Amino acid sequence: MADEEWSLADFEIGKVIGEGKFGKVYLAREKQSGYVVALKVIFKEKLKKYRFHAHLRREIEIQHSLDHPNVLRLFAWFHDQTRIFLVLEYAARGELYKMLKSLHHFSEKRVATYVASLASALVYCHKKHVIHRDIKPENLLLDVDGRLKIADFGWAAELQAHVKRQTMCGTIDYLAPEMVEKKAHDQSVDNWTLGILCYEFLYGFPPFEAEDQHDTFRRILKVDVVFPSSPYISPEAKHLISKLLVKDSSKRLSPQKILTHPWIVENADPSG
Numbered sequence: 001m002a003d004e005e006w007s008l009a010d011f012e013i014g015k016v017i018g019e020g021k022f023g024k025v026y027l028a029r030e031k032q033s034g035y036v037v038a039l040k041v042i043f044k045e046k047l048k049k050y051r052f053h054a055h056l057r058r059e060i061e062i063q064h065s066l067d068h069p070n071v072l073r074l075f076a077w078f079h080d081q082t083r084i085f086l087v088l089e090y091a092a093r094g095e096l097y098k099m100l101k102s103l104h105h106f107s108e109k110r111v112a113t114y115v116a117s118l119a120s121a122l123v124y125c126h127k128k129h130v131i132h133r134d135i136k137p138e139n140l141l142l143d144v145d146g147r148l149k150i151a152d153f154g155w156a157a158e159l160q161a162h163v164k165r166q167t168m169c170g171t172i173d174y175l176a177p178e179m180v181e182k183k184a185h186d187q188s189v190d191n192w193t194l195g196i197l198c199y200e201f202l203y204g205f206p207p208f209e210a211e212d213q214h215d216t217f218r219r220i221l222k223v224d225v226v227f228p229s230s231p232y233i234s235p236e237a238k239h240l241i242s243k244l245l246v247k248d249s250s251k252r253l254s255p256q257k258i259l260t261h262p263w264i265v266e267n268a269d270p271s272g
């Protein structure tokens, strides 16, 4: 492995494509192969402050072991005196939440395709005992063909200063009831989050959004889901959401079952 040690000299650095509290993300090209990647820079100084070395090691171990079309690849990492570098797969169409903000909400076919991609990534991750991939719009990217990629920023990302959405700082919208109640949680929290995302992709806002956090917590614990009359959403889509936003985590539709739900079968684009 030693001879494969990368260094900054192996890359031509391009434009900034992302900002974070720990450092920036750059477009970069590996000089030998001409391969374009995303290069995430993390300043060790910042890491020390939050003592995240273990977290970063865990993230690198996990991300290095995952190989799925809907999970952003971490190809390699290296460091110098002051910085740690993550060599990541480049998702050319950027952050999914930016597209959601500009389109306000997505078509049922597009949503079913994203939900199917997320479900198949979760089937893969859960098989490898990797849970809680922190799937929220901020962590979802789109590759050159518009294919969805889960980028696991790790929970550290929530500490990042860039408040890309007003809910960014209070990202409690995605917490499952057992998380709110600080009970033990298992991989079924991801199924709940899929329900939140499906609702948010269809309507443009998460189901339990409220002025202040306490109301959101209350609405989560009550599973107080309201389906607005517009935009018109099919009963099948609402059926899937109501099978995911279930308080009893053991009764939530599993990712495998999501892939065979009629609304997904009828609307998802099989090419992902």
Ligand SMILES: Cn1ncc2ncnc(NCCc3cnc(NC(=O)Nc4cccc(C(F)(F)F)c4)s3)c21
Pocket (backbone or CB within 6 Å): 017, 018, 022, 025, 038, 040, 042, 047, 052, 053, 055, 056, 057, 059, 072, 086, 088, 089, 090, 091, 092, 093, 094, 095, 141, 151, 152, 153, 154, 156, 157
């Ligand atoms: C914006 N953008 N547009 C296109 C595009 N294509 C690819 N990637 C992009 N952005 C980077 C996405 C990331 C994937 N994995 C990450 N991982 C991480 O940031 N980890 C991390 C950070 C700080 C501290 C810690 C620590 F120490 F706490 F563990 C861990 S960031 C792109």
